[in-house]
Amino acid sequence: MIGPSWLVEDMLRVEGLMLETAGASTNPLVGEAASHLLKAGGKRLRPALVMIASRAGRPGARESDLAAAAIELVHVATLYHDDVIDETDTRRGAPTVHSKWGLEVAVLSGDYLFAQGCLLGATAGGEVSTILSRAIAEVCEGQIVETTALGDARRPPEEYMSTIERKTAALFAAGCELGAATSGASGERRRSLVTYGRRLGLAFQIVDDLLDLVGDPELTGKVPGTDLREGVFTLPVLLAGRREPALLERLDAGERDLDTLLPLVVSGGGIEEATERARTLATGAVEALEGLPDEDWTEALRSIPQGVLAQL
Numbered sequence: 259m260i261g262p263s264w265l266v267e268d269m270l271r272v273e274g275l276m277l278e279t280a281g282a283s284t285n286p287l288v289g290e291a292a293s294h295l296l297k298a299g300g301k302r303l304r305p306a307l308v309m310i311a312s313r314a315g316r317p318g319a320r321e322s323d324l325a326a327a328a329i330e331l332v333h334v335a336t337l338y339h340d341d342v343i344d345e346t347d348t349r350r351g352a353p354t355v356h357s358k359w360g361l362e363v364a365v366l367s368g369d370y371l372f373a374q375g376c377l378l379g380a381t382a383g384g385e386v387s388t389i390l391s392r393a394i395a396e397v398c399e400g401q402i403v404e405t406t407a408l409g410d411a412r413r414p415p416e417e418y419m420s421t422i423e424r425k426t427a428a429l430f431a432a433g434c435e436l437g438a439a440t441s442g443a444s445g446e447r448r449r450s451l452v453t454y455g456r457r458l459g460l461a462f463q464i465v466d467d468l469l470d471l472v473g474d475p476e477l478t479g480k481v482p483g484t485d486l487r488e489g490v491f492t493l494p495v496l497l498a499g500r501r502e503p504a505l506l507e508r509l510d511a512g513e514r515d516l517d518t519l520l521p522l523v524v525s526g527g528g529i530e531e532a533t534e535r536a537r538t539l540a541t542g543a544v545e546a547l548e549g550l551p552d553e554d555w556t557e558a559l560r561s562i563p564q565g566v567l568a569q570l
Contacts (some may be wrong), residue, residue, distance in 0.1 A: 498526025
């Protein structure tokens with residue numbers, strides 16, 4: 259991750275800790291499967307949020323490193339399970355674990371990463387385990403709720419927002435809170451950072467959903483239209499459906515082809531309105547930092563929402 263020199267150094271330490279923890283098993287298959295997606299790369303936003311937010315207090319604590327590694331292992335674990343549920347063949351430009359080693363290995367490798375992440379959290383002590391466990395519960399709750407809405411093209415957009423606040427924004431908020439908690443930041447700074455993280459997470463997920471429809475697979479590393487094929491109707495589709503009856507008719511009839519449906523999503527204003535919501539949330543994330551000092555770490559936080567939007 260590009261940023262201040264201290265952040266580069268912090269992330270190198272966290273990267274090493276993640277790979278060491280994921281590959282800790284004496285069984286070669288366990289270590290290889292658990293490390294597979296970590297080695298494929300990734301944005302590392304969640305651990306970066308921990309390390310940047312730790313500057314709100316006393317940075318440099320070993321507990322911050324442990325918390326940062328823990329939250330990324332938990333995030334990667336959710337991706338392993340997501341790929342199994344979605345039957346996705348590639349992730350970050352690499353074969354998914356289930357496509358390479360099978361469903362059983364993928365599910366159990368995800369479980370292994372969850373456990374290893376929780377172990378790091380317990381090793382860090384303090385509030386880390388509580389914050390992490392609460393976030394994991396929110397993520398799981400959001401994922402469960404999402405499965406109940408599969409194929410529902412008339413799902414209220416507000417319900418979608420509530421779901422992604424759990425399944426995605428919870429880990430962003432937790433990353434900021436972990437950084438504040440492990441560095442002893444004040445309650446006021448901690449609250450501002452959590453608000454920032456939650457709004458950033460919401461913006462991030464909306465952008466991710468937009469990229470599933472209009473993104474370049476060479477850049478995203480994912481096959482376009484995956485959500486549509488799985489019957490997961492995201493914000494752009496739900497918004498467009500309120501104005502474009504033809505879109506609802508085709509979705510109700512079981513149409514899932516991206517090339518057929520995307521023009522209707524566009525004509526219904528779904529892309530435009532979802533993009534505007536993402537921009538509003540990104541702006542709101544930056545506004546949450548207004549009470550914090552104007553320093554290099556807050557500047558790093560301010561730059562992240564714009565980087566998220568720049569993918570569109």
